[in-house]
Amino acid sequence: MRDHTKLRAFELADEVAMLVYRVTAGFPRTEMFVLTPQIRRAAVSVPSNIVEGCARDSEADYLRFLTIAFGSVRELHYQLRLSTRLGFLPN
DSSP states (O other): OOOGGGOHHHHHHHHHHHHHHHHHTTSOGGGTTTHHHHHHHHHHHHHHHHHHHHHOSSHHHHHHHHHHHHHHHHHHHHHHHHHHHTTSSOO
16 A cells, blocks of 8 residues: 555645635635536545555556546646636636
8 A cells, every 4th residue: 555645746636625625715606506516526536536546456546546636637627727717716
């Protein structure tokens, strides 16, 4: 079993998740059930999948969860760009 706390990727993903919660707190109430929870889920998914992958015994499982985490990063990137274009976030 790997120690996720020793991975820089986990540290950064954890920081991003915290930041996402802070910035989405200022989103319009109309987005409370739409974009806000979707962004938060994607942000939390990244460090969560890193942690779960580290808990797996096989290298294949570990890499599969890292791939899932990367997919969540890409999803989050799009959602934050969309939020900027909608005027919810500054450039």
